[in-house]
Amino acid sequence: MHQFSPIVNSSDPITLVGGGEATPQDLQKALTLAPVCVAADGGARLALRAGVTPTAVIGDFDSVLEDDLARIPAERRHHISEQDSTDFEKALTRIHAPVVLGVGFLGNRSDHHLAALHVIAAHPDRPCILIGREELICLAPREISLPTRKGDVVSLFPMGQVEGQSTGLAWPINGLQFDPMSKIGTSNHALGPMTLRMESAAMLLILPRRLMPQLVSALGQSSAVRWPARAE
Numbered sequence: 001m002h003q004f005s006p007i008v009n010s011s012d013p014i015t016l017v018g019g020g021e022a023t024p025q026d027l028q029k030a031l032t033l034a035p036v037c038v039a040a041d042g043g044a045r046l047a048l049r050a051g052v053t054p055t056a057v058i059g060d061f062d063s064v065l066e067d068d069l070a071r072i073p074a075e076r077r078h079h080i081s082e083q084d085s086t087d088f089e090k091a092l093t094r095i096h097a098p099v100v101l102g103v104g105f106l107g108n109r110s111d112h113h114l115a116a117l118h119v120i121a122a123h124p125d126r127p128c129i130l131i132g133r134e135e136l137i138c139l140a141p142r143e144i145s146l147p148t149r150k151g152d153v154v155s156l157f158p159m160g161q162v163e164g165q166s167t168g169l170a171w172p173i174n175g176l177q178f179d180p181m182s183k184i185g186t187s188n189h190a191l192g193p194m195t196l197r198m199e200s201a202a203m204l205l206i207l208p209r210r211l212m213p214q215l216v217s218a219l220g221q222s223s224a225v226r227w228p229a230r231a232e
Contacts, residue, residue: 003229006096007078008056010036013220014097016128017043017054018088018116019063021107024050026131033216034101041087043104044068058094059087086112089119092126098220099127101212106132117204121159124201124227127219129212136212140164140198140205142225144218148190148211155206156185162202168194178203201227 008014013034017027019042027050031037039047041059045068053071057064058078069077080090088105105116120128120139130137140156148154154169158178166173170189173196178185186206196205207215218224 002093004094007058007094008036008038008096010095010097012036012097013099013101013216014038014095015101015103016040016088016091016095017047018102018104019043019045020104020109020112021133022046022104022131027052027103029212030101030103030131033213034097034099036097038091038095039064040091043087044072046104058091060090063087086115086119088116089123092119092123092128095126098222099129099216101216102128102130105130106137117159121202121204122230125229127224127226129215129219131209131212134209136207136209136215138205138215138219139201139227140196140203141219142227143195143197144205145195146193146207146211146214146218148192148194148207150190150192152190152208152211153206154188154190154194156188157204157206158184158202159204160200160202162198162200164196164198164203166194166196168192201230 014036015030015034016038018040037052037054039054039057042063044057044064047054056076057072106113158180161179164173
């Protein structure tokens with residue numbers, strides 16, 4: 001994948017806000033964990049509604065309202081004219097941070113929802129957690145341990161062929177060959193604290209939203225073993 005020069009550099013997690021289904025409360029919750037706010041195009045409206053002026057607005061500016069854009073200082077507006085990527089992808093690929101929290105990219109329209117899942121799978125080198133109404137979705141890292149509770153739903157959805165190992169799940173994944181056309185792993189659940197280890201960057205991990213602080217910490221820690229960028 002093409003590597004772009006970063007528009008926003010941060011040693012702290014970043015909240016990236018889009019124009020999909022989300023509330024000012026969702027954004028404020030994300031900002032307690034990822035205090036730098038960046039808007040992807042029309043996401044500027046939600047940021048401004050929440051009383052937050054984004055550090056940057058990135059996109060092709062086809063969905064942001066002119067009145068909203070006028071409230072953003074000119075030096076914070078970054079117009080990307082190409083039409084080969086979504087505004088989410090334009091923004092995510094130009095952010096350098098330990099982890100990104102995506103607010104307003106799930107729900108609302110199914111095509112936007114699916115496109116967002118494509119983006120986090122296509123850019124495994126950029127850890128990103130998408131926040132839904134009740135759930136979190138991220139690309140499963142190489143290794144992760146989380147304090148899940150007995151009964152927590154832990155869903156795994158492959159975006160390609162992928163294998164892995166687990167502990168703490170009702171149905172262990174060891175030895176299974178996942179493939180979106182033949183075997184998926186939705187509606188699994190935890191027996192207590194869980195661990196996952198994936199062999200490749202191709203598995204979406206879906207967790208209860210309650211685990212957002214722990215997931216941000218796990219993906220953003222400096223010792224985390226990260227996936228490399230996909231080859232062009």
